[in-house]
Amino acid sequence: MNKKKKKIKKKLKKAEIKKQNLILENNFFKEENQILKKLINEKNLYNDEFYITKVLLDQKSPYLRSLLINKGFKHGIKLGAAVRSDSYFIGKIVDSNYLTSRILLISDLNSKIPIIIEPGSISAILSGTGNNELGEIEYLPENNNIKEGGIVYTSGSDGVISSGIPIGKIILDNNLIKVDYFTDFTQINFVKVYYKKWAL
Numbered sequence: 001m002n003k004k005k006k007k008i009k010k011k012l013k014k015a016e017i018k019k020q021n022l023i024l025e026n027n028f029f030k031e032e033n034q035i036l037k038k039l040i041n042e043k044n045l046y047n048d049e050f051y052i053t054k055v056l057l058d059q060k061s062p063y064l065r066s067l068l069i070n071k072g073f074k075h076g077i078k079l080g081a082a083v084r085s086d087s088y089f090i091g092k093i094v095d096s097n098y099l100t101s102r103i104l105l106i107s108d109l110n111s112k113i114p115i116i117i118e119p120g121s122i123s124a125i126l127s128g129t130g131n132n133e134l135g136e137i138e139y140l141p142e143n144n145n146i147k148e149g150g151i152v153y154t155s156g157s158d159g160v161i162s163s164g165i166p167i168g169k170i171i172l173d174n175n176l177i178k179v180d181y182f183t184d185f186t187q188i189n190f191v192k193v194y195y196k197k198w199a200l
């Protein structure tokens with residue numbers, strides 16, 4: 001009888017563990033579904049053209065700061081396409097194969113993005129530093145009136161990335177002007193890759 005009871009207890013314990021795992025898994029998919037719903041609702045609200053993609057585990061990146069996503073040129077992903085997390089600009093597509101693509105984040109050392117700083121409509125270049133928290137600003141006009149708290153947007157002057165996408169805010173660090181990114185790059189699970197839909 002004792003052996004039978006032990007077997008029953010063991011089975012019940014396994015069943016309980018399996019049940020808890022299923023509950024946790026179900027909660028995960030519910031949360032993921034809510035994120036996707038939010039992204040789809042944003043697409044309907046703003047009428048923008050973009051692909052919703054998932055960030056993949058990436059262990060062979062040639063870049064210091066980049067992300068791998070689960071869509072490639074099979075799905076219409078183009079080189080140079082702007083990428084956002086929520087409503088914020090985070091980088092652009094620098095490599096695309098059949099099923100996956102790579103995003104070069106604005107925090108990477110190789111990243112240089114034309115920007116506008118408001119207020120004042122001041123044009124400059126945002127350079128990545130390899131630091132996921134702060135970016136540097138280059139090619140500022142000598143006489144500028146940039147103040148802490150100013151907002152940094154994409155300028156669109158490269159003709160590829162749309163203008164007016166928020167990136168971060170200005171902070172003054174030991175008299176150096178830097179950009180505090182709006183996005184936490186370590187917490188990105190889904191991104192939106194934008195494309196232009198040409199009228200026929």
